[in-house]
Amino acid sequence: MECQEEKPIIYTMENKPIVTCAGDQGLFTSLYTSLVQQLPREPMEWRRTYGRAPKMIHLEANFVQFKEELLPKEGNKALLTFPFLHIYWTDCCDTEVYKSSVKEDMMRWQNSLRTHNSADWVIIVVETSDTKKKNKTNILPRSSIVDKIRSDxxxxxxxxxxxxxxPLKDSSRSVESWNSLLLKLRTLLLMSFTKNLGRFEDDMRTLREKRTQPGWSFCEYFMVQEELAFVFEMLQQFEDALVQYDELDALFTQYVLNFGAGDMANWLGSFCAPVRNWSGLLLRRPIDMEKRDSIQRGEANLLDLRSYLFSRQCTLLIFLQRPWEVTQRALELLHNCIQELHLLEVPVVEGALDCWVFLSCLEVLHRIEGCCDQAQLASNCSHTVGLWAYATDKLKSLGELCGLVSEKGPTSEDLNRTVDLLAGLGDERAETVNSLQSPYKKLKEALSSVEAFERHYLELSHAALEMYQAIGRLRSARLVGKSLAEFYMRKGDPKRAETFFQEALKSYVSEGWRLPVTHTRRQIAECQKLQARTEDYLQTSALLAGDTNLSTEEREHFCQEILNFAGKSGDQSHKVTLSMGVFAQLTRLQFHPATASVHSGAVLQVELTMNCLMPISMSIQQLAASIHFDVDHGGTHGRSKLDQRQINAGTVEFSQDNSSVGLRSSAAAGPSLELDEIQDRSPSDNFLNSTGVVCKNTHLVMRCHDSISPPNTPNSVSPSTVAMKEGGQMLKVQDIILKPGNNSIIFTAPSGQPGTYTLRQLCATVGEIQFVQSHIYPTIRYEVYSQEPQLTVDPVSEPLLAGLPQMIKFTLLTGHCAVKKGDALQLSNTDTMPFLPSTSCTARISCQTSDVVGESILSIQSSEKVTSISLPPTPPYHILEFQLEVLCIIPSGLDSVANERLTNGEVRHRPRSYSHPDTPMTAVDQRMSVDCPWSIYSTLLSLTFYIPFKTKHSLLSAGNRKYIQVCVQNVSDVSFTLADVKLTEKQHASLELQSLNTKTHQLLCSKHSVFCLWEVRWKDELPSCLQCVFSANFSPVNKDISAFKPFHYQFQLEGVTTLYSVRGKISPPAGEQHCRSGFLCGFEVSITRLTEPAEGEVAEDSKTDGDCLKTTKLMYEVADSSSNWAVCGKSSGMVLMPMKANCTHKVQIEVMPLFAGHLPFPKIKVLKYLPHSAAVAIQSDPDSCVENDSLSLLDKTLDDQGDTASIRSRGSIHSVGSGDQQQKSIAMPRLEPFSPGQVFNHSYGQQIVVLPATDDHIMEVNAT
Amino acid sequence: MAVCIAVIAKENYPLYIRSVPTQNELKFHYTVHTSLDVVEEKISAVGKSLGDQRELYLGLLYPTEDYKVYGYVTNSKVKFVIVVDSSNTSLRDNEIRSMFRKLHNSFTDVMCNPFHNPGDPIQSKAFNGIVSGMMVQTG
Structure with a gap:
């Protein structure tokens, strides 16, 4: 009964809480419209029990006439028909009427309410001014009736x-009273809700608690709680309604899980009934009454219950405007149902669930489409795409099940199955009978024929694919694509399948997923085989054969496929070119010799290590590497250039992109950056403009970013096939067998022409197949050079000392020339560096890797001009070494610098000595001229010798007596013995040099000096110029006498004769015996001419006096450098000296001692005075002197000698005149010092006692 | 517990992937690879709203009929994916979280190994042990 009553109500979905109206029906009818309108106008706050959040609620009500039957009987759980409020309407204002009828009626009403335990009532007394007026007589005050009712x-x-x-008037009073009435009604209604729902919920909870008791039925409970959900839905509280369903859902789920855990509830048995109907979800009705009935009857199976629950949840969610939650829940539901059926071990016909899922997916999607516009759908693909994909998946498996995918079409067995499946769908529902695109129709059609299935399947697949792509789920899209491709493969359409496979493969390769790569690639192989695309198929086969993820059998199968093709004797023109990378990888390349640089014609071996990826040994007909040849235009070049370029010392390790380890990381990260620092300096001042870092391998790094898969990796999708370039030269080996793993192959590299050879391509030929690697990276090149013969001479030990026999080493790099028997080196002999003949001189021949090849004795023949060395025969590019002893004659001082001519007519440069910055020794460069058999030009070689000695000489005078001192300083690191020291004069035989040296042998240690002294004696006249030769024998210490070598030192002394003697005399002040400090003393300078003017001297004289006596001008100067004396008055002056012996000129000067003690005499300097006319003529002389100073150290010793005198005098001139420089430049009269022997100063070194100013003591010390 | 556990590098290539040996390994590779779609989607969605303060655990990536796929992303964008059998209902969110935490700790240890080159496949025995522990417990 009740159900029948409910149905229409529920169907309209216009349920409202029921409010009954008793009393004056006419009155109510008059007010009904405004009441219904105004009641929902204002929201009311509904405070809830159990701490639920209060809600604002717009109340509506369904006002019905009060009937006894409406009141719920005891135990009735229906809530929808429950009257929440009872109203009694009256407009009675007459006491009599009230007492007579109304009160009675009310009593009856109240009684019936009370019997049904209903306390939710209200009495409304309507008061109108009209009624009052009408019955004036019996009118009681309005309050009295109300009071009466209240009291009653x-x-x-x-x-x-x-x-x-x-109520019907438009007055403020009326409005106010309406409002209060409405408020009251709302309040009462809510109170009633709270109370009644609360009671209901309590009852429901009690029922739920009984669920462990036997006989408890989920279905019963379901109906109770759903009643509550209905009420909430009625109150527009969809959220609360949904909660009820979710609770039911969870409860049921828990039971299923418990079942899985072994806790079987009895009532669950009905849900385990075999699934007989798989018509899918039905979401078009608000309530699926058929399902609800079956649940109520306890006949529903799992799918029925789940479907019904979901349809209710779906309805509520759509009310709540949450359609995307529907899709998400739908997917969960479908997955869950399948799991639950499995868990409950419900027997299901094969494919039935697929149908159910397929229909359900489409139903949900249709439902969603029905409530959203297109734009919303498009932007929420991510929510629906799962369902699309799921449906696609299911349809595919249905198709496979029913034999709709195979090429042949369904078998009879398939057809039977299809019929069974279709039977389970039942009849199409009434709602969709008229729609063309219902899920039901789709499925039926799809299963009806192969073509229809294909159409539907493709439609769905593409829909899912596009959606995935649209939302950026590319991986998912590829997976769908792959599944589509598999479908095409089944349908025998490999062409279409391949694009999808390739797409998917690209994605897996780029992200380095090896297993999917292998799997997909195998599918592609199949695909390509079907299409008979041989080249691609072979390429893929090669990749698969080298793929370690496959089993050995599979790899061997693919390898065999390649070999089968290779073995076919097709026409020669059709050769298949495959990428080398899939077949084998270069691991290492080594050059022998490691420098990777050989002379032309030499043997250069290249050892290539290859990692063969094939599972079986492969026999290769030819392995060749093409070579690009660059002619070196640099001509001959040294080895250094080569060494710089080839840094890797002959071994090149190829970076491994080893697929077997799956090192995708390196590929993904790209090659490591090769960075270099750069500095930009301005060319003019080397100032740093900018600095930075530059990446040398940008092309590689960038390439890897552009297309994620770097080429030449074994995983690349379809390696670009490369054509082998026919290069002119090749590294080649024939007929080798490559075993799986590392193989070492040795090539002999062509080295004919000099130049750079770059390895370009590598090609392995297996029958009709060529595996080609188009680039070899890093670049590998080797050089072949042609070298001119080279002769170098080096000292065996550093430094080479002049004057002693020294060993020098000749090194001959033969280069491209061979030394034939009879070839000889012709060395021009020089006086300064003779070759010392030696008894045995061996030459060593070695090849360039410094292995000694042979030794032979050299024959050396010396003639006057030429030393000829016959060389042993030496092959090209070998080194010939031998040593010779040479002696460099120490140049002795004043050799005439005359140019001589060498044997070959070349101007011979005398070796010039110079000071070397690194050693204190004087260096002498010796040049050698060698005529070599391979060249028409002489080879000039230079050796630097060092003179171990420094020699100085000085002339010492004592009055007229002359002494010559020679100082020999050893500046080398070797100690010597000096013997037979001798000094000779070349020109004047009458001259006698008496040695004052006592020892004949003298040790001259390193960095020490030896002084030798001779007195000069002459008979008639001392020549003004002496040509002396100092000679000595020396040998390194500890060598025997035979090792003594002569050492000569020539020098010239000029102005030897003492021309003037100068004498100073200090006379104490008058009356004093001694000088006292601070007192002026007389200083008499007497200059005496000692000799008659010599021949040469006359010319210098410029002036002739009246008495015909020739005079010369002298300049004297008294100066005291040590500030002992103050020279008073004129300290310098000109003296006219008559050119006659024993003429004396005296000058008186006053000097004052500044200190007491033994004071040396003030210095007296005498200088030649040259008048300006003469100065011009002599101008060149001091210049040449200067030149000698700077260039010749040996000559300089002369100057050093006169150091004390000349430098001081120059300094004093400076003080007198206005500067030496100025004088010179304007050709003023100038001064010239005497050479050291020409003036003898008697008072040089003389001292005089000076007493302190007040001291009486006398002391005189004379020292000489 | 888990039927497949995978560690995926920032660049989306697998650093480690292991599945229950009785089942088709290839299928899991496909599943895990496809799940990266959702991982990326979730990362980008989170990145927009929360900035740096984000939850590493991504939750259920997507359910399939047979499996549930859960995701987790470290701060260095290394992804962990755990695939659980759908029929295994005893696993709650919290357990999955703790599995991820354990996995992350072990992964951190691997990264701390000075001999490990970040970016190389993980071959650590300790890590393998942890993973085995998570997969074996199913019984």
Whole structure:
């Protein structure tokens, strides 16, 4: 009964809480419209029990006439038909009427309510001004009736009686009274809800708690809780309604899980009934009454219950405007159902669930499409795409099940199955009978024929694919694509399949997923084989044969495929070129010799290590590397250039992109950056403009970013096939067998022409197949050079000392020339560096890797001009070494610098000595001229010798007596013995040099000096110029006498004769015996001419006096450098000296001692005075002197000698005149010092006692 | 517990992937690879809203009929994916979280190994042990 009553109500979905109206029906009818309108106008706050959040709620009500039957009987759980409020309407204002009828009626009403335990009532008294007027006589004050009613019925509940004044009038009073009435009604309604729902919920909870008791039925409970959900839905509280369903859902789920855990509830048995109907979800009705009935009857199976629950949840979610939650829940539901059926071990016909899922997916999607516009759908693909994909998946498996995918079409067995499946779908529902695109129709059609299936399947697949792509789930899209490709493969359409496979493969390769790569690649192989695309198929086969993820059998199979093709004797023109990378990888390349640089014609071996990826040994007909040849235009070049370029010392390790380890990381990260620092300096001042870092391998790094898969990796999708370039030269080996793993192959590299050879391509030929590697990276090149013969001479030990026999080493790099028997080196002999003949001189011949090849004795023949060395025969590019002893004659001082001519007519440069910055020794460069058999030009070689000695000489005078001192300083690191020291004069035989040296042998240690002294004696006249030769024998210490070598030192002394003697005399002040400090003394300078003017001297004289006596001008100067004396008055002056012996000129000067003690005499300097006319003529002389100073150290010793005198004098001139420089430049008269022997100073070194100013003591010390 | 556990590098290539040996390994590779779609989607969605403060655990990536796929992303964008059998209902969110935490700790240890080159496949025995532990417990 009740159900039948409910149905229409529920169907309309216009349920409202029921409010009954008793009393004056006419009155109510008049007010009904405004009441219905106004009641929902204002929201009310509904405070809830159990701490639920309060809600604002717009109340509506369904006002029905009060009937006894409406009141719920005891135990009735229906809530929808429950009257929440009872109203009694009256407009009675007549006491009599009230007493006679109304009160009675109310009593009856109240009684019936009370019997049904309903306390939710209200009495409304409507008051109109009209009624008052009409019955004036019996009118009681309005309050009295109300009071009466209140006193009669509302026992302590005064609010249960409400007055409504003038409801139909538009007055403020009326409005006010309406409002209060409405408020009251709302409040009462809510109170009733709270109370009744609360009671209901309590009952429901009690029922739920009983679930462990036997006999408890989920279905019963389901109906109870759903009643609550209905009420909430009625109150527009969809959220709360949804909660009820979710609770039911969870409860049921828990039971299923418990079942899985072994806790079987009895009532669950009905849900384990075999699934007989798989018609899918039905979401078009708000309530699927068929399902609900079956649940109520306890006949529903799992799918029925789940479907019904979901349809309710779906309805509520759509009310709540949450369609995307529907899709998400739908997917969960479908997955869950399948799991639950499995868990409950419900027997299901094969494919039935696929149908159910397929229909359900489409139903959900249709439902969603029905409530959203297109734009919303498009932007929410991510929510729906799962369902699309799932449906696609299911349809595919259905198709496979029913034999709709195979090429041949369904078998009879398939057809039977299809019929069974279709039977389970039942009849199409009434709602969709008329729609063309219902899921039901789709499925039926799809299963009906192969073509229809294909159409539907493709439609769905593409829909899913596009959606995935649209939302950026590319991987998912590829997976769908792959599945589509598999479908095409089944349908025998490999062409279409391949694009999808390739797409998917690209994605897996780029992200380095090896297993999917292998799997997909195998599918591609199949695909390509079907299409008979041989080249691609072979390429893929090669990749698969080298793929370690496959089993050995599979790899061997693919390898065999390649070999089969290779073995076919097709026409020669059709050769298949495959990428080398899939077949074998270069691991290492080594050059022998490691420098990778050989002379032309030499043997250069290249050892290539290859990692063969094939599972079986492969026999290769030819392995060749093409070579690019660059002619070196640099001509001959040294080895250094080569060494720089080839840094890797002959071994090149190829970077491994080893697929077997799956090192995708390196590929993904790209090659490591090769960075270099750069500095930009301005060319003019080397100032740093900018600095930075530059990446040398940008092309590689960038390439890897552009297309994620770097080429030449074994995983690349389809390696670009490369054509082998036919290079002119090749590294080649024939007929080798490559075993799986590392193989070492040795090539002999062509080295004919000099130049750079770059390895370009590598090609392995297996029958009709060529595996080609188009680039070899890093670049590998080797050089072949042609070298001119080279002769170098080096000292065996550093430094080479002049004057002693020294060993020098000749090194001959033969280069491209061979030394034939009879070839000889012709060395021009020089006086300064003779070759010393030696008894045995061996030459060593070695090849360039420094292995000694042979030794032979050299024959050396010396003639006057030429030393000829016959060389042993030496092959090209070998080194010939031998040593010779040479002696460099120490140049002795004053050799005439005359140019001589060498044997070959070349101007011979005398070796010039110079000071070397690294050693204190004087260096002498010796040049050698060698005529070599391979060249028409002489080879000039230079050796630097060092003179171990420094020699100085000085002339010492004592009055007229002359002494010559020679100082020999050893500046080398070797100690010597000096013997037979001798000094000779070349020109004047009458001259006698008497040695004052006592020892004949003298040790001259390193960095020490030896002084030798001779007195000069002459008979008639001392020549003014002496040509002396100092000679000595020396040998390194500890060598025997035979090792003594002569050492000569020539020098010239000029102005030897003492021309003037100068004498100073200090006379104490008058009356004093001694000088005292601070007192002026007389200083008499007497200059005496000692000799008659010599021949040469006359020319210098410029002036002739009246008495015909020739005079010369002298300049004297008295100066005291040590500030002992103050020279008073004229300290310098000109003296006219008559050129006659024993003429004396005296000058008086006053000097004052500044200190007491033994004071040396003030210095007296005498200088030649040259008048300006003469100065011009002599101008060149001092210049040449200067030149000698700077260039010749040996000559300089002369100057050093006169150091004390000349430098001081120059300094004093400076003080007198206005500067030496100026004088010179304007050709003024100038001064010239005498050479050291020409002036003898008697008072040189003489001292005089000076007493302190007040001291009486006398002391005189004379020292000489 | 888990039927497949995978560690995927920032660049989306697998650093480690292991599945229950009785099942088709290839299928899991496909599943895990496809799940990266959702991982990326979730990362980008989170990145927009929360900035740096984000939850590493991504939750259920997507359910399939047979499996549930959960994701987790470290701060260095290394992804962990755990695939659980759908029929295994005893696993709650919290357990999955703790599995990820354990996995992350072990992964951190691997990264701390000075001999390990980040970016190389993980071959650590300790890590393998942890993973085995998570997969064996199913019984």
């Amino acid at each position: 019925f509302c026992n302590k509940q005064n609010d249960r009686c409400v007055v409504l004044s003038d």
